[in-house]
Amino acid sequence: MRITYKGDYALKTILDLAVHYGDTPATIHNLARRADIPVKFLEQILLDLKRAGFVQSRRGKVGGYLLARRPSEITLGEVVRFIDGPVEPIICVDKKYKGCNDMAGCVFRSIWHKISDSTSKIIDGITFEDLARRSRSLDPALTYQI
Amino acid sequence: MRITYKGDYALKTILDLAVHYGDTPATIHNLARRADIPVKFLEQILLDLKRAGFVQSRRGKVGGYLLARRPSEITLGEVVRFIDGPVEPIICVDKKYKGCNDMAGCVFRSIWHKISDSTSKIIDGITFEDLARRSRSLDPALTYQI
DNA sequence: ATATACTCTACTAACATAATAGAGATTATC
DNA sequence: GATAATCTCTATTATGTTAGTAGAGTATAT
Numbered sequence: 001m002r003i004t005y006k007g008d009y010a011l012k013t014i015l016d017l018a019v020h021y022g023d024t025p026a027t028i029h030n031l032a033r034r035a036d037i038p039v040k041f042l043e044q045i046l047l048d049l050k051r052a053g054f055v056q057s058r059r060g061k062v063g064g065y066l067l068a069r070r071p072s073e074i075t076l077g078e079v080v081r082f083i084d085g086p087v088e089p090i091i092c093v094d095k096k097y098k099g100c101n102d103m104a105g106c107v108f109r110s111i112w113h114k115i116s117d118s119t120s121k122i123i124d125g126i127t128f129e130d131l132a133r134r135s136r137s138l139d140p141a142l143t144y145q146i
Numbered sequence: 147m148r149i150t151y152k153g154d155y156a157l158k159t160i161l162d163l164a165v166h167y168g169d170t171p172a173t174i175h176n177l178a179r180r181a182d183i184p185v186k187f188l189e190q191i192l193l194d195l196k197r198a199g200f201v202q203s204r205r206g207k208v209g210g211y212l213l214a215r216r217p218s219e220i221t222l223g224e225v226v227r228f229i230d231g232p233v234e235p236i237i238c239v240d241k242k243y244k245g246c247n248d249m250a251g252c253v254f255r256s257i258w259h260k261i262s263d264s265t266s267k268i269i270d271g272i273t274f275e276d277l278a279r280r281s282r283s284l285d286p287a288l289t290y291q292i
Numbered sequence: 293a294t295a296t297a298c299t300c301t302a303c304t305a306a307c308a309t310a311a312t313a314g315a316g317a318t319t320a321t322c
Numbered sequence: 323g324a325t326a327a328t329c330t331c332t333a334t335t336a337t338g339t340t341a342g343t344a345g346a347g348t349a350t351a352t
Contacts, residue, residue: 002148003236003258005310011254027328041311047330060319063328076257089265090149107280108157111222111268112149118264119235122257134253151341173297187342193299206350209297 001119007084009037010045014054014079018071018128019135019142025057025064045083052082071132077123087119088112147265153230155183156191160200160225164217164274165281165288171203171210191229198228217278223269233265234258 003011012035017026028046032039046065049055056068067074081087089112092100100106136142149157158181163172174192178185192211195201202214213220227233235258238246246252282288 001235001261004308008236008238008254015253025328029328038311040313043329044311044331050329057329058319059317059327059329061327062320063318065329089147090154092154105281105284107161107277107284108154111272114268115147115265118268119261122260122264126257131253135251138251138253150339171297175297184342186344189298190300190342196298203298204350205296205298205348207296208351209349211298 001080001087001089002084003080004084006041006045007080009035009042010049010079010083011076013037013042013045014049014067014074014128015131015135017055017065017067018074018132021067021071021132024062025066027064031065048083049079054079054082067128070129072127072129074128075124076126076128076131077120080123086116087123088116147226147233147235148230149226150230152187152191153226155181155188156195156225156229157222159183159188159191160195160213160220160274161277161281163201163211163213164220164278167213167217167278170208171212173210177211194229195225200225200228213274216275218273218275220274221270222272222274222277223266226269232262233269234262 013031016031016034020026028039028042031037031046032042037045046055046057050057050065050068053068054074055065057063057065077087090108091097092106092109092112159177162177162180166172174185174188177183177192178188183191192201192203196203196211196214199214200220201211203209203211223233236254237243238252238255238258
C-alpha cells in the first residue's frame with residue numbers, strides 16, 4: 001500500500017469534516033486552505049468522495065461539504081482503499097499481473113498476505129471518530145473552531 | 147510498500163540462487179527462463195543486485211551468477227528495500243513531501259509508523275534460507291535440479 | 293580463435309500522479 | 323429576478339515511474 005497525495009488530501013479533508021461534525025457545511029476553499037491543498041485538486045477529490053458516499057454537498061450560498069455518515073462509521077481503511085486501491089503489496093492475484101505463473105508454488109504469496117492482513121487490522125480498526133478525538137486532544141483549539 | 151515487477155523478479159531470482167546455493171553459477175538466461183523474466187530486464191536487475199553485494203558473477207564460459215552471501219544472511223526486507231524502496235506507506239518524513247506542514251499535529255503519522263513497523267517485523271524476520279527451505283518442501287524436485 | 297557469458301549506457305512506450313483550466317449548474321439573499 | 327457564492331463536470335497537461343528493448347563492449351574456458 002502506498003498513500004498518494006490524493007489519498008493524503010482525502011484523509012485530511014475527511015478528518016477536518018469529522019472534527020467539525022455537526023457544524024455548518026465547510027467550503028472547498030476553507031478545507032483546501034486549512035490543509036494546504038490545491039483548491040482545484042480538492043474539488044475533484046471531494047466529488048469522488050461524494051460519489052462514494054463518504055460526504056454530501058450543498059450548493060449555492062451557505063453551501064459546502066458535510067460528512068454523509070457519522071465519523072464513527074467511517075474507517076480509515078475504507079477511505080484509503082477507495083482512493084489508493086487495495087492494501088496488498090503486490091497484485092499477483094490479479095489477472096493482469098503477468099509475473100506469477102506458479103501461484104501454488106510461490107513462497108512469497110503467504111508473506112504478502114500476512115502483510116496485507118496486519119495492515120488491514122490497523123487501518124480497519126480506526127474510525128474518523130477516533131482520529132477526530134486524537135486530533136482534538138493534540139490541538140484543543142480545533143474543538144471550538146468554526 | 148509496493149512490490150514492483152522489478153522487485154518481484156529480484157526476489158524470485160535470489161530465491162532461485164538460494165535454492166541452488168553451492169551449485170555451479172546460474173546463467174542469466176536460465177534464471178530468466180525458470181522465472182519467466184525478460185532476459186534483458188534481468189540483466190539490469192542482476193547488475194543492481196551485484197553492485198549492492200547480494201550476488202556475484204563470473205564471466206566467460208561456465209560463467210553466471212552466484213549468491214555473494216549465504217542465504218541465511220540475506221533477509222527478504224533487505225532486498226525489498228533495495229529494489230523497491232522504503233516500506234513506509236507515505237514519505238511524509240521526506241523533505242520532498244510537500245503535503246505535511248504539521249508534523250506534530252498529524253494524527254496519521256503514528257498510524258503509518260505502526261504499519262511500517264508491522265511490515266518490517268515480517269520481512270526482516272525472513273531469510274532466503276527460510277524461503278529456500280519452504281520452496282523445496284513445496285516442490286522437492288528443486289532440491290536435485292541442476 | 294571462438295563461443296559463451298557478463299557489462300554498460302542509452303532509449304522508449306505506456307501508465308500513474310498531481311495537478312490546472314474553464315465553462316456550467318444551483319441556491320441564499322437583497 | 324439579479325447577483326454572488328458555491329458546487330459540478332470534462333478536458334488537458336507536466337512530470338515521473340515502470341517495464342521494458344537495443345546494441346555495442348568486455349572477459350574467459352576450451
